[in-house]
Amino acid sequence: MEIHRYEKLWFGAALVLIVGFIATVVYGAAGVGISMVDDDGGTIDPNNVTDHPKFEQTGLHEAEGDDADYEASVIARRFIFQGADPLEVPENSVITFYITSPDVVHGFKIVDTNANTMVIPGQVTEMTVEFDEPGEYGILCSEFCGAGHENMAGQLTVVPEEEWGGLGGDS
Numbered sequence: 567m568e569i570h571r572y573e574k575l576w577f578g579a580a581l582v583l584i585v586g587f588i589a590t591v592v593y594g595a596a597g598v599g600i601s602m603v604d605d606d607g608g609t610i611d612p613n614n615v616t617d618h619p620k621f622e623q624t625g626l627h628e629a630e631g632d633d634a635d636y637e638a639s640v641i642a643r644r645f646i647f648q649g650a651d652p653l654e655v656p657e658n659s660v661i662t663f664y665i666t667s668p669d670v671v672h673g674f675k676i677v678d679t680n681a682n683t684m685v686i687p688g689q690v691t692e693m694t695v696e697f698d699e700p701g702e703y704g705i706l707c708s709e710f711c712g713a714g715h716e717n718m719a720g721q722l723t724v725v726p727e728e729e730w731g732g733l734g735g736d737s
């Protein structure tokens with residue numbers, strides 16, 4: 567069977583496009599550290615979030631394991647980020663966030679970083695982020711959660727190492 571030269575050419579071009587699209591989708595889904603909210607953080611009773619050991623006190627704590635320098639517990643609720651308004655962390659630190667919601671699905675996005683996660687009632691979201699650039703970072707909700715969604719904002723300050731006064735320090 568004779569296939570016309572142009573037909574072969576178009577067939578090849580279409581094949582390149584299809585492979586290209588699939589490669590883009592695969593890279594976007596798995597290549598840049600993007601993952602679904604998993605159950606690593608465990609579950610929690612959304613009606614009694616402060617009964618959970620991670621959420622008895624919100625804010626920055628000493629880390630329990632060696633995976634991070636500090637832990638930060640944040641309760642995202644309509645329409646505030648309890649424990650992250652503001653949250654101060656030292657430069658060059660690795661922070662594991664534990665985030666949960668007692669009401670509806672929220673988002674937790676640290677502006678100007680690639681840290682962005684979903685916060686689901688009944689679930690503890692665990693996310694580890696390294697901060698090496700001192701400055702002020704806004705935190706916003708990236709999931710529409712109701713009438714005050716656009717006002718839901720927190721603040722994360724990465725304090726230069728020489729100004730860091732330690733946990734509960736006055737820096």
Ligand SMILES: [Cu+2]
Nearest residue numbers: 707709711715
């Ligand atoms: Cu929201």
